[in-house]
Amino acid sequence: MLPNHRRCISCRKVDHKSAFWRVVRVFSSHQVQLDQGMGRSVYLCPQESCLQAAQKKDRLGRSLKTAVPEEIYQTLWQRLTPSPGAAPKADLDQIYGAAKERQGMG
Template identity: 70%
Template sequence: MKPNYRRCTSCRKVGLKEEFWRIVRVFPSGKVQLDMGMGRSAYICPQVSCLQAAQKKNRLGRSLHASVPEALYQTMWQRLAQSNSQNKT
């Protein structure tokens, strides 16, 4: 089976789908959420620089054609902090 490649909306890096976080604008409700659901998707690297740029320049919002709630960014920052603390141990 062919590998699935995706591109980070922030740094434009191409990599395997599993390397990125998936943000979804769910159809038909238009709700934006992390990881699950069917609808328009955007992918982002789980890195501080990518998340900062995406939040500052509204890159996720533009690629999803929807506004991304601040709570979703907070969830991503928490997940990033958790993964960084696990990698250090």
């Protein structure tokens, strides 16, 4: 696998880690949280089919080796369907590409 690439636990797609949601079981407290933290982590595509399969088959819980609170799933579903008044998110690939160019890597 290429550096900074990860695999979705649901569909098994490989892509840059910025293309996925990161779910972490924090090492010290064993709490599950989104995006940041040190500990066991899994990556999930921001797609309805991947989130639905991960929730139905408890793929997050099995991969993290702990129970995943329902609030985590609720937050992920909210990210998937933003509120009508919310501004659209910038494309992560464009952000990553621009950062690479600024660093002289592109």
